[in-house]
Amino acid sequence: MASTWVYGIIFLVLAMQQSFLFLALASSNVHIVYMGERRHEEPELVQDSHHEILSNIIGSSEAAKESILYSYKHGFSGFAAALTESQAKQIADFPGVIRVVRNRVLNLQTTRSWDFLQVKSQIANGVTSMSQSGNGSIIGVMDTGIWPESASFNDEGMEHAPPRWKGICQQGEKFNSSHCNRKIIGARWYVKGYEAEFGKMNTSDGAEYLSPRDASGHGTHTSSTAAGAPVQNVSFMGLAQGVARGGAPSAWLAVYKVCWATGGCSSADILAAFDDAIFDGVDVLSGQAFYTGEDVNEFHPIVNGQDIAADDSDESSAKSCVSGTLNATLARGKVVLCFASRSQSSAIVATSTVLDVRGAGVIFAQFPTKDVTLTWGIPCVQIDFAIGTSLLTYIDMNRNPIVKFSPTKTAVGQQISPEVAFFSSRGPSSLSPSVLKPDIAAPGVNILASWSPAYSPFQSDMTQKHFPPLDFSIDSGTSMSCPHISGIVALLKAIHRTWSPAAIKSALVSTASLKDEYGQRTVAEGAPHKQADPFDYGGGHVDPNKAIAPGLIYDMGSSDYFHFLCSMGYNHTAISSITRSSRRCNKSANVLVNLNLPSITIPELKSNLTVSRKVTNVGPVNSIYTAFVEAPAGTEVIVKPSILRFNSTIRKLKFKVIFGSTLRVQGRYSFGNLFWLDGFHVVRIPLTVRTVIDNFYAQT
Secondary structure, eight states, rough: OOTHHHHHHHHHHHHHOOTTEEEEEEEEEEEEEEOSOOOOEEEEEEHHHHHHHHHHHHSSSHHHHHEEEEEEESOOOOEEEOOOHHHHHHHHHHTTEEEEEEEEEEEEEOOSHHTTTTOOOOTTSSSHHHHHTTTTEEEEEEEOOTTTTSSGGOOOOOOOHHHTOOOOOOOOBBBBBBOOOOEEEEEEEOOHHHHHHOOOOOOTTSSSSSSOOOOSSSHHHHOOOEEEEEEEEEEEETTEEEOOOOOSSTTTTEEEOOOOOEEEEEHHHHHHHHHHHHHHHHEEEEEEOOOOOOOOOOOOEEGGGGGGBBBTTTTHHHHHTTTTTTHHHHHHTTEEEOOOOOSSOHHHHHHHHHHHHHHHHHHEEEOOOOOOOOSSSSEEEEEEHHHHHHHHHHHHSSSSSSSEOOOOOOOSHHHHHOOTTTTTOEEEEEEEETSSSOOOOOSHHHHHHHETTOOOTTTTTTTTTOOOOEEEEEEESSSHHHHHHHHHHHHHHHHHHTHHHHHHHHHHHOOOOOBBTTTOOOOOOOOSSSEOOOOHTOOBBBHHHHTTOOOOOOOOOHHHHHHOOOOOHHHHHHHHEEEEEEEEOOTTTGGGSOOOOOEEEEEEESSHHHHHEEEEEEEEOOOOOEEEEEEOTTTTEESSSSSSEOOSSEEEEEEEEEEEEEOSSEEEEEEEEEEEEOOOOOEEEEOOOOOOOSSOOOOO
């Protein structure tokens, strides 16, 4: 029963149809049949049971074997098979089958980022020195593969894979066993689900490899961010020059290629990789510019894109520098001012448009953002709308307006306050409103890391222009945040080898920061910017050094996951198949808010509600903690008991948090914090409460 949570998580992946920072794109007649926990210890027997079930529907064992793409037999029981709708409905009614879902094709959603997190190469008594940079941990990365020749995957100083490792180095196009080493200890690739959607993949044009080799750069980038070895003097075309390294440079890497440069990732392939990763023995599973060139200290005439519209183009499109909207004669040799719009918000498109008419440069006005757009060929400067409007006034007021470009520089040593990027996922959760989402925030903007030379980050489907290959590139996205957390988890796992995933999550969330070193609170990008809240950053901005010694943790066991499944409405038959337990759900309406999470989220507070939590002392034995509350606006919060006393025999203690509503307001969230303080540790969890008058049905 100790591993019940794994099966619960996998079941939720199927039920939610979303995982690993991917978005649903398409579906096919391939179906995934989920059967919960394995009924047999031997994988071969589990696979035989899948053939038996399917043969009862299809008619023969041979046809069943041909229909099955994957048998999931290590971490859980299930299979992916080509089925008609009627066959899928028949299988769904079979005893032991919990759920049948359609296969989907899903889309993918740092020299100094680790310094920003204060994870130094050598820190006395810090994360890196205590964990030896993740030594002993295995990080599995499910992505677009890896470029093994990258210097980030040099195995110098690495130990051989541990005896517990069961993974393989799967061969394929331009990839063989020699491409694995003491750093990349395993590599697999999965394409059956993808090809079931789109037919056999054509790799003759060199745009993809039927192997673990990365053709898009994304997987190489995320892998090196999580566990890349230190590489000296790297940069993106001279920018961000320094030492590139992963968060856990001594951790081993296992690569699971489930996504393809030609268009997406199949959920059937993802689950197959998930299943293999459990069997292989991974500890952490991670599933997820600009021009410098020569000196350009010269003056150029500047024009507004709207003023140089082509004869057959409307002025609004030209103002945004939409492709084909500029007059080549008027734009040649000039810097063009472009304004982002709803229909055209890309600096890359604007640069390509100006490049096509032989312009000298681009100034792109947009909403404020720290995200650096990769451009090439001519200088490009990104500004906000306010500066753009001032520049437009300058152009209108001067007969011969000019502008001067200077080389881009990297600002080093200036601490930047954390901001939640505009593209970051936001809460509340639509599926489980009582579970705070997101969990945590981590660096994900302008991250420099290893790249695949097979793919240029400057390629544009619109222009089909190709640019020089790069070994390192800058990228932004939640896919960049994910490997930061994966690397930190590997560091913590190397220090606290017996901690559960819930314990590690608690350590990260309860020690996260809300302010920078100057006391400025985290803000959220948008239109306009606003002060960030838990629906932007979860527990806050991750702080690896504090997470190694959190003081208290909110741990979870099989009972918590059992209650979660109950709260999601699954019946006794389904839950017993998942957990292999005869335990029945109780009728409590507040089960979900009482899950032992490092947060408390109440989506509907009418009058009063009591919430339970339990903490485990992982600090000094004889610790005494005192509660302190910042109550969400419109609520009163009382903690009982308000003092927790631990000793050698008492390591775990329960407490209750009593919420009372003081406002008669319908549908408004407010935020607060609950602290436990012992004079050294600050253990904080976010409080998120919405007060209601009547049952909530719709936001009006």
